[in-house]
Amino acid sequence: MTALRDLLELVRAPAALSVPGDVAAGAAAGRALGPRTAGLACSSVCLYWAGMAANDWADRHLDAAERPERPIPSGRVSPGTALGMAAGLTAAGLTIAGLTGGRRALAVAAPLAAAIWAYDLAAKNTRAGPLVMAACRGLDVLLGATPRGALRGSAAVTLPAALTPALPAALTVAAHTYLLTALSLGETSGTARHRPAATLAGTVALAATTACRPSGGDPGTAGVSAARAVLASWYASQFGTPQARAVADPSPQRVRDAVTAGIVSLPALQGALVARAGAPRIGLALAAVVPPARRLARKLSPT
Secondary structure (H helix, E strand, O other), X not given: OOOHHHHHHHOOHHHHHHOHHHHHHHXXXXXXXXXXXXXXXXXXXXXXXXXXXXXXXHOHHHHHHHOOOOOOOXXXXXXXXXXXXXXXXXXXXXXXXXXXXXXXXXXXXXXXXXXXXXXXXXXXXXXXXXXXXHHHHHHHHHHHOOOOOXXXXXXXXXXXXXXXXXXXXXXXXXXXXXXXXXXXXXXXXXXXXXXXXXXXXXXXXXHHHHHOOOOOOOOOOHHHHHHHHHXXXXXXXXXXXXXXXXXXXXXXXXXXXXXXXXXXXXXXXXXXXXXXXXXXXXXXXXXXXXXXXXXXXXXXXXX
């Protein structure tokens, strides 16, 4: 019988702590924060876990050579169980999105699920891989901004307009994801120094952009500005420091450490985006996930 710990390892359970912040960032930017945000976050977590299970199913032969300790090649989880979990979690994620946000939420959740499966089954080991993964996270942010209601008649025209305010946040999270995915290409064999150097420069640029005053004017008080700047700086420190170590020593272990840091530090960036949208307390609450996520990552790898 498959142990619960093995299933948690299969879906990279600790990494899911980085997911609800996507939806919260989109909801804050789209002025849609509310009770539905929690439901959409649950949908997002299910789709994320589905992607992790599908990833290991698709990579089971490669992992047998490169990462034999993973649940499938080690024999702790069967390929059929992994594929069944991926399919079941996808269905659960779409169902929750539909129940929470109606057909408008499904209009974003469905392409998100399709992009996740496309990455795992086709795009991952191609040049398009980082772009597809970035698109997944960007869509996840937009999921949080979906307004409630069904897509009927003229209502369909209003959905793009409702998502437009969340595009800057979606592009920011997508850019972080692109950098993280590009860096992860060196997890098993190491990489050249220029790769972590480039992703480090991108990380600093993202943090600086997020910390700046929005072009349309600050939506809140000095407290909003302070929270935005502090959280963006913390994100840069948490993700940037291990990347700097990888520049000095681009070994597989250093790269894996940097990738792990990129996953567990994402709530700080999401929190900065939420604060930037005028909800600093929620932003700080999101960023508070970083320390426990880091501790969990020592017990169950998020990569």
